[in-house]
Amino acid sequence: MARRWNLRLAIGGSIVALLSTAAVLAPFWTPVAAPLRLRIGARLDAPLTGGLLGTDQLGRDVLSLLMLGAGNSLATAATAILIAACLGGVLGLLAAEIGDRSGGVLMRATDVLFAFPPLLSAMMLAAALGTGFWSATVAIALFTLPVFARVTRATTASVLARDFVTAARALGRSGPAIARRHVLPNIAGTLAIQLSLQMGLAILTEAGLGYLGLGRAPPTPSWGRMLADAQTYMGSAPWLALAPGCTIALAVLGFNLLGDGLRDWLDPRTRR
DSSP states (O other): OOOOOOHHHHHHHHHHHHHHHHHHHTTTOOSSSOTTOOOGGGTTOOTTTSSSSOBOTTSOBHHHHHHHHHHHHHHHHHHHHHHHHHHHHHHHHHHHHHOHHHHHHHHHHHHGGGGSOHHHHHHHHHHHHOSSHHHHHHHHHHHHHHHHHHHHHHHHHHHHTSHHHHHHHHTTOOHHHHIIIIIHHHHHHHHHHHHHHHHHHHHHHHHHHHHTTOSSOTTSOOHHHHHHHHGGGTTTOTHHHHHHHHHHHHHHHHHHHHHHHHHHHHOTTTOO
């Protein structure tokens, strides 16, 4: 049956493409003013008065800050997820290859990481490394690593039980060669779906870290820090909180829809 684009895949892909485009354009172009340009005379202008989404307490254009913050949030989340996918994928492949008993022990070791939520991990890393990009990235990666390890182990075990892998072993192919030529192509779709789904959670976690002051240091904008700064002006300028809050929700929704759409598109059992 031919693969068809479904509505969730189209909407999720469009949202992710829009955010990615804004992140790429922001360092070079923003619609109203430079993101970090201070305009005290235009502070707390309402939407459509001092820009499409208004201005903040320093007169900075909110839309420009959101665009620049998109690059910072997406970069942190994507780096953390790629690190977790690579390390978790290797651990999952190794656990599936060495068997149920030893592999189970390895999985229990990775499950220990679940005892340290990203916020708590970031606090501990910030005490050791200082706040910033790498503290948030490592915290998110450590929390997400067991997810990729479990998914990779389960999918790899099912592939290793198939006849073409048995035939490859009978021909004398080594474990790394089997993993490269037979396992990875068959689990790539599942890993792609997990990458998209975990990106939404990583963006939400990065925003939480930024809200607590554990993300990028000022004046580098981030969606979470914009929310933290806006809480003082909730009564007089509610758009300062609505803009980053809705953007975070839109980003999480986009990556979740993209992951669900990819699952339906790649899985023949759910394809109609």
